[in-house]
Amino acid sequence: MPDELQSRQEELQQTNEELEEKARLLAHQNQEVERKNQEVEQARQALEDKARQLALTSKYKSEFLANMSHELRTPLNSLLILSDQLCINSERNLTGKQVEFAKTIHSSGNELLMLINDILDLSKIESGTVVLEVGELRIEELQRYVERTFRHVAESKNVQFSIQLDPRLPKSIFTDSKRLQQIIKNLLSNAFKFTYQGEVTLAIQPASAGWKSDNEDLNRATEVLAFSVSDTGIGIPLDKQQIVFEAFQQADGSTSRKYGGTGLGLAISRELSRLLHGEIRLVSGPHKGSVFTLYLPHTHMAARASRKSTDSAAEEADAAIRAAMHGGERKSDAHTELVIATPPTDVATLVNEAGDDRDIIRPGDRVLLIIENDLAFARFLLDTAREKGFKGLVTSMGAAALALVQEYQPSAITLDIFLPDIDGWRVLARLKNDVETRHIPVYVISTEEARERAVRSGAKDFVAKPIQNKQVLSIMLDQMKVFLNGSRKRVLVIDEEPAALNEIKNYIDGMPDVDILAAPDWEGARSALNSSTCDCIVLGGSAADTMLATISEEIHQFPINAETPVVVLRDGVNAADADAGEIIARHPRARQVHSLGRLLDQTTMVLHQSVTGLPERHRSVLSDIYQSNKPLAGKRVLIVDDDIRNIFALSSVLEEYEMKIVSAENGRDAINILKNGSDIDIVLMDIMMPELDGIDTMKQIRKIETCKHLPIVAVTAKAMKGDRERCIEAGAWDYLSKPVERELLLSVLRAWLQR
Numbered sequence: 020m021p022d023e024l025q026s027r028q029e030e031l032q033q034t035n036e037e038l039e040e041k042a043r044l045l046a047h048q049n050q051e052v053e054r055k056n057q058e059v060e061q062a063r064q065a066l067e068d069k070a071r072q073l074a075l076t077s078k079y080k081s082e083f084l085a086n087m088s089h090e091l092r093t094p095l096n097s098l099l100i101l102s103d104q105l106c107i108n109s110e111r112n113l114t115g116k117q118v119e120f121a122k123t124i125h126s127s128g129n130e131l132l133m134l135i136n137d138i139l140d141l142s143k144i145e146s147g148t149v150v151l152e153v154g155e156l157r158i159e160e161l162q163r164y165v166e167r168t169f170r171h172v173a174e175s176k177n178v179q180f181s182i183q184l185d186p187r188l189p190k191s192i193f194t195d196s197k198r199l200q201q202i203i204k205n206l207l208s209n210a211f212k213f214t215y216q217g218e219v220t221l222a223i224q225p226a227s228a229g230w231k232s233d234n235e236d237l238n239r240a241t242e243v244l245a246f247s248v249s250d251t252g253i254g255i256p257l258d259k260q261q262i263v264f265e266a267f268q269q270a271d272g273s274t275s276r277k278y279g280g281t282g283l284g285l286a287i288s289r290e291l292s293r294l295l296h297g298e299i300r301l302v303s304g305p306h307k308g309s310v311f312t313l314y315l316p317h318t319h320m321a322a323r324a325s326r327k328s329t330d331s332a333a334e335e336a337d338a339a340i341r342a343a344m345h346g347g348e349r350k351s352d353a354h355t356e357l358v359i360a361t362p363p364t365d366v367a368t369l370v371n372e373a374g375d376d377r378d379i380i381r382p383g384d385r386v387l388l389i390i391e392n393d394l395a396f397a398r399f400l401l402d403t404a405r406e407k408g409f410k411g412l413v414t415s416m417g418a419a420a421l422a423l424v425q426e427y428q429p430s431a432i433t434l435d436i437f438l439p440d441i442d443g444w445r446v447l448a449r450l451k452n453d454v455e456t457r458h459i460p461v462y463v464i465s466t467e468e469a470r471e472r473a474v475r476s477g478a479k480d481f482v483a484k485p486i487q488n489k490q491v492l493s494i495m496l497d498q499m500k501v502f503l504n505g506s507r508k509r510v511l512v513i514d515e516e517p518a519a520l521n522e523i524k525n526y527i528d529g530m531p532d533v534d535i536l537a538a539p540d541w542e543g544a545r546s547a548l549n550s551s552t553c554d555c556i557v558l559g560g561s562a563a564d565t566m567l568a569t570i571s572e573e574i575h576q577f578p579i580n581a582e583t584p585v586v587v588l589r590d591g592v593n594a595a596d597a598d599a600g601e602i603i604a605r606h607p608r609a610r611q612v613h614s615l616g617r618l619l620d621q622t623t624m625v626l627h628q629s630v631t632g633l634p635e636r637h638r639s640v641l642s643d644i645y646q647s648n649k650p651l652a653g654k655r656v657l658i659v660d661d662d663i664r665n666i667f668a669l670s671s672v673l674e675e676y677e678m679k680i681v682s683a684e685n686g687r688d689a690i691n692i693l694k695n696g697s698d699i700d701i702v703l704m705d706i707m708m709p710e711l712d713g714i715d716t717m718k719q720i721r722k723i724e725t726c727k728h729l730p731i732v733a734v735t736a737k738a739m740k741g742d743r744e745r746c747i748e749a750g751a752w753d754y755l756s757k758p759v760e761r762e763l764l765l766s767v768l769r770a771w772l773q774r
Contacts, residue, residue, distance in 0.1 A: 098128045123395045151294060153319045156196035158188055158223065164200055165207065165221055172211050178219055185224035192244060193318040198291045202299075203246060205284040206311045210250035213439055215416075217251025217308070229300060230314040236296035240316035249310040253418075253440045255303040264289045264299075288313075295319060373398045373413035380410050380427060385503065387496075388412045388429040390420040390446065391464070392437050400433065400464075400492060407496040417441025421449060424456050431499050434478070436465040444476065445760075451477035451624065452766040454645045458629040460502060462495060474608050477624055505532065508626055509551070512537045513544055514559035523559055523588065526615050527622055529634040552583070555625050557618065559588040584625035585609040588618050613728075613752075616640045643769070650772040651765070652677040655698055659689040659716065660705040660734075669703065672761055673768075685709070686716030693726050701771055703755075706735035706746065714749045721750040730771035734759060 105113065105121035113121070162182055173180035192199075203221070210219045226245035230237045237243055255263060264285050285299075292299050296316055303309035371377060372394055380386055387409040391397035394415065401411040412427060414420050417438045424432070432450070436443030443465065450456045460479035463469075470481040479502070482495055510533060514520035517539065524537045536553065538544040589611055608625075612618045619640055623633065630638055643650065656678050658666050663684065670680045681697060683689035686708055693699060702720070706713035713733060720726050732753045733746035746754050753767050 098124070102128060123399075126395065151195040151198065151319070153193060153195055155191045155193055156199065157191045158184065159190075161196075161200070161203070161223075165203060168204060169207050169211065169219075173219065176211060176215065178211065178214055178217065180218065181220050183220060183222040183224075185222075187225050188223060188244070189242070189317060192315070194295055194315060195319070198295060199315070202288045202291050202295075202313055203248070205288045206246075206248040206299075206313070209284055209311070210248050210252065210309070212252075214250040214252035214308075219248070219250045222247045222249070226314060229312060230298045234298055234314075236320070237298060237314055237316060239320075240296075240318070242317035244315050244317060246313040246315065247310055248312075249308065251308040253416075254305045254307045255301070255309055256305050260301055260303060263301075371413075372415060373401055375401060375413040376405075376410040377412055377423075377427070380412075384410045385500075386410050386412060386427055386429040387499075388414075388420065388423055388427070388432045390414060390417070390432065390438070390443070391435045392439060393435070399489075403489060403492045404496060407493070407500060409496070415439060417443065417446040420446060424450065424459070428456075429459060430503050431479075432459055432461045434461050434463050434465075436463065436469070444472070445756075447473075447476050447478060448763060449760075452645065452763055454630045454641050457624050458627045460499070460627050462499065475610065479627070502627075508533045508554040509548075510535050510555045510557060510622065510626070511544055511548065511553045512557045512559070513540065515539050516560050519559055523557060523615070523618065527557070527619050529637060530623065530626065530628055531632045533626060533628070554583070555622055556583060556585045557588065557622060558585060563587050563589065582608065586618060586621045586625070587611040588615070589613055616644060620644055645766055645769060647769070648676050650769050653679065654700040654772050655679045655681055656768070657681045657683065657689060657692060657697070657699045657702045659683045659686065659702065659708075659713070661685055661708045662705075665705065669759070669764075672764070676765070678768075686711035686713065686719075689716055690719055690723075693720055693723055693729075696725065699729065701768060702729060702731040704731055704733050704751065706733055714745060717746070717750040732767055732771070 102121050102125035106118060106125055108118050108121075162184065165182060169180060207219065207221065223244060223246050226243045229245060230243075232238075289299055292313055292315070296319060298314050300312045300314070301309065302312075373389075375389075376386075385408060387404045389397050389400050389404070389411055391400065391413065392415045397413045397415070401413055404411045409430075412423050412429060414423060415438065417440050420432075420434075423429070434443055434447060438446070443463070447461060447463070450459065450461060457477070461477065462480050462482060463473040463478045464482045464486075465484060470483070473481040480495070480498070482491065486492060510527065512520060512523050512527075512535060514523060520537055520539060524535050528535050536544075536547040538547045585608060587609060610621055612621055619637060623630075623637070623641070630641055633641070651673070656673060658669050658680060659682075660666050660669075661684050666682045666684070670682070673680060681692060681699060683692055687710070689702070689704075693702075704713045704717055708716070711719075713735070717731055717733070720729070720731065730753070731751045732755060733749075733751035734755045735746070752771060755764060755767060
């Protein structure tokens with residue numbers, strides 16, 4: 020019995036010890052839970068503080084915009100009044116041109132006033148200070164307002180304009196008449212901006228469907244009216260139909276000063292439609308016109324409290340955080356469209372916007388094509404060009420410009436980047452990827468600070484806006500005349516290997532009015548140049564990088580200047596040099612190639628040699644690069660894109676040219692395909708992909724020994740500033756932006772597969 024009692028006591032003691040241990044563990048866990056709760060609370064408080072700071076910042080921004088908009092009106096008042104007085108010219112002491120200048124100043128002031136009004140409206144909406152004044156608006160009054168406001172616009176543009184009222188319409192609508200008129204005015208102004216022929220129509224009718232299914236205000240309304248503004252203009256691509264409703268955005272991702280366009284009109288219209296408990300929907304397509312439809316309840320009702328669930332709010336907060344972490348870039352279906360071809364524009368139907376010389380151009384005339392979105396500036400540039408002996412062509416549309424180039428073959432081109440229909444960079448790329456137009460010197464004139472990108476893309480020169488005086492244009496046109504008058508050009512070829520030096524020299528020799536000078540090093544180059552400058556430098560061999568670095572860092576020691584184009588021929592060893600991109604970046608006019616054919620291509624381009632004047636052997640090489648399908652047949656292309664629709668669209672195009680398609684829906688699969696040795700000839704790499712994006716994928720591919728010399732073409736839906744440079748640094752040899760144009764895609768593939 021004592022033994023049994025002893026045993027139980029020991030068991031109890033052991034149990035007590037276990038319980039004590041568990042109690043200690045539980046206490047420790049409680050402490051951990053309490054500590055984590057404190058951390059969560061601190062994080063919650065930090066988030067609340069951040070939210071308050073963001074709200075305060077947004078409020079300050081909106082207040083600043085509102086106040087600044089008002090402050091800007093004071094100097095504008097004097098500018099508009101005085102310029103209007105000059106336009107009247109009551110004392111008859113101004114010349115016709117001076118009156119025209121005054122009208123331009125007055126017109127620009129009015130455009131600035133419109134911008135200020137738009138910013139003020141947007142800031143009011145964002146700060147929640149818009150007060151609606153709901154009342155009765157008779158449909159007939161609205162019709163008269165629209166007719167009075169836009170009839171003269173239609174007549175001046177020679178565009179048909181009609182207002183269609185459904186007989187079932189009520190006599191009046193109860194809403195804020197001022198805001199409704201503002202929305203319709205914005206939509207109609209937008210329609211007339213981009214419609215040069217055809218018609219613009221405003222149709223008002225009852226509607227039973229067409230808006231989003233979750234719009235409770237419209238679903239509850241006893242009657243809904245649809246205000247549809249349709250046009251036969253340039254249309255809006257699918258991948259641009261979201262951003263046109265964002266502030267400061269237009270279909271080309273920029274603003275258009277010619278139209279007073281700030282990218283605010285549609286953003287304001289969307290927000291005002293929401294305030295009126297309505298909604299705006301868009302149906303459009305390139306060259307198919309656009310239809311903007313405003314759905315509005317017949318009677319505006321007071322807003323009800325939001326019944327949004329906590330979970331829904333949390334999901335929106337998470338989405339906002341994710342968007343912020345990714346720089347606000349959200350990939351959507353709008354970025355997946357592939358434009359296979361751009362319909363040609365009939366030159367005969369193009370509007371002569373500035374009264375240019377297209378009707379009096381004769382063979383032998385020196386013709387300047389002015390592609391400019393600011394009509395007032397375009398006319399000024401046209402007058403200046405005429406003074407310098409040019410005949411001028413003027414257009415604000417990229418598609419029209421390409422048609423005019425084909426029709427008139429101008430001597431030179433000035434190009435604005437911000438165009439209503441096609442991004443200026445895309446126009447430049449199209450010109451420089453067409454053997455019939457690549458020799459034409461292009462002078463980029465733009466407010467965008469992109470000198471290096473312009474010259475890298477093939478532009479002869481870059482002039483930054485705003486242009487301070489006429490002398491800047493005169494100097495540019497004088498330099499243009501000197502270049503076009505022509506003189507013998509000199510190309511300096513440097514390669515330390517005699518056989519390679521001879522091969523390059525013989526390969527590119529034969530261009531009209533071009534002398535080829537050859538040297539094994541810089542000492543020989545100095546002797547060959549004999550203190551004279553040259554028009555292009557070709558660097559080859561293993562020492563190409565060193566020589567290029569010397570040009571960039573010690574250029575003052577040589578009889579050349581920073582504007583001299585440099586073409587670097589890299590062999591297989593140097594093609595994947597990690598420092599190559601950095602060295603190339605030091606010289607904005609340097610470009611690298613990987614074959615003699617591509618060397619000839621780039622050299623003739625920077626010398627602006629017309630293909631028609633080249634020897635037959637040179638024309639044959641360029642034809643293979645730009646026109647022949649032989650380089651494509653049988654080649655294996657790896658398409659890397661997380662959207663199967665893009666893969667399908669690209670495959671459909673390339674299969675027509677007997678290319679063999681391999682696809683991957685993410686970066687890791689692409690890397691595995693290449694590691695497994697699939698004999699891929701070229702890669703089309705999407706940049707915006709989940710998990711492993713295109714930039715990181717390309718970096719990893721370049722680490723694969725067998726892929727160091729594999730051509731990779733980066734393809735991105737969002738051509739942001741610096742994207743091209745980031746892609747090149749990551750290992751891309753070329754760059755395309757979505758929507759990808761068929762001919763541009765094929766020309767890039769031909770160029771690289773020609774190797």
